[in-house]
Amino acid sequence: MTDHVTSMLKTYPKDLGGVDKEKLAACIAACFECAQTCTACADACLSEDMVAELAKCIRTNLDCADICATTGKILSRHTRYDANLTRTVLEACRTACQACADECNKHADMHEHCRICAEACRRCEQACADLIASLG
């Protein structure tokens, strides 16, 4: 998805400031992909026979999907950029991705959807951390 994001980023009509465009595009793509993966993982957990043992995983997936979708949208806006807001939203997203990766990882051996979802959350967590670091 990074290619789609990058092609739009290049068309922004004003100056993007000192932002690292590669890290920004990677983070936006990771957020949207993680939102989709967490939505699908919550639903796959819901269809497992042992759903009662996956309640925490479903809850964490739903939160992570919501905050990733919001972060992906906020990062897709560049008009009158607010560094303070960007940073706190990225921190919330990183926290949610870390919690979801940790939780999904516990079920990764048993459920392939949790294994793939943990990877998507880890990638998004790292992309948020990289973007935060580049903001200076």
Next chain:
Amino acid sequence: MTDHVTSMLKTYPKDLGGVDKEKLAACIAACFECAQTCTACADACLSEDMVAELAKCIRTNLDCADICATTGKILSRHTRYDANLTRTVLEACRTACQACADECNKHADMHEHCRICAEACRRCEQACADLIASLG
């Protein structure tokens, strides 16, 4: 909207822990109301003849609407509560509401939608701050 939120809060089948139920319900309601108000204010700004001067206001409204909707949903979930995530999401929401209230306030004399929206953002900012404080 607080009555609706409270009536659902009372039906939660497990222990809600030590959370202040009144502050939680007030914050959930404020988040959903602020999400609606910011969505409407962005659209009202877009229909103003002087829309070019309201670009920052529209952008701030859209971000605030997104993060308020996500915060309202995350706070509506109580299963396997994660204090760490709740706190960072509330901080992001408070930051967005403060930025949007400040921006809308600049246009409050000229645009009634900005005046009402600044009030909704201020209420939500305060509700987030109150809930954060009660989390200890």
Next chain:
Amino acid sequence: MTDHVTSMLKTYPKDLGGVDKEKLAACIAACFECAQTCTACADACLSEDMVAELAKCIRTNLDCADICATTGKILSRHTRYDANLTRTVLEACRTACQACADECNKHADMHEHCRICAEACRRCEQACADLIASLG
């Protein structure tokens, strides 16, 4: 919540066309309230000991919450109104609310959150139907 919605509706700077303002405000408020209630009901179901029997209810709640939130936002925008889009979105929302009310109703005797949620879905379904009818 209808009061908040109505107060913003009155500030819209351009002509709202022939839309029934009362039905529009009622539908927007019902959508946001239903989105909150369905989010809370999905989470309450997830905490029930018999969660495995509530998988369909959770799924229906999540879909209904998503489509209600989107419908509430689209209805909150009046700039360059598109009757065709409004109608199809309202139809999708009515369908989701009907499905969720039907499903929650099956568990209403046993779970108070499902009883309250079925009522919220029924109100939103009716508000969508009323608004569609008023569109002519």
Next chain:
Amino acid sequence: MTDHVTSMLKTYPKDLGGVDKEKLAACIAACFECAQTCTACADACLSEDMVAELAKCIRTNLDCADICATTGKILSRHTRYDANLTRTVLEACRTACQACADECNKHADMHEHCRICAEACRRCEQACADLIASLG
């Protein structure tokens, strides 16, 4: 993004029914990509000097982003699939994508973001139409 979606689709623990998995994965990916592109296009329009002439484009972009995100999430859930709801949501999404593609296309010669966005909307409109057709 289709690869990510497909890898999750393969892990779903129950039967997916007679759905065309390729068309489903393509539609989910198109919905998330279109949601991102429309969000970015609305913001790029907002930064154009001639923003007043792009008000309809911004509004259409915001609606399309919302309904695409919701459709992408609903299609990512397979538990207790509801053909009736899926169909009406896909119809709403197709309608929004068509409206947004038509509007963006009017500005495609002048604004590269509108040209790229029109293409993303057209792809998503087609993916929705293909999936609807495959539902029989």
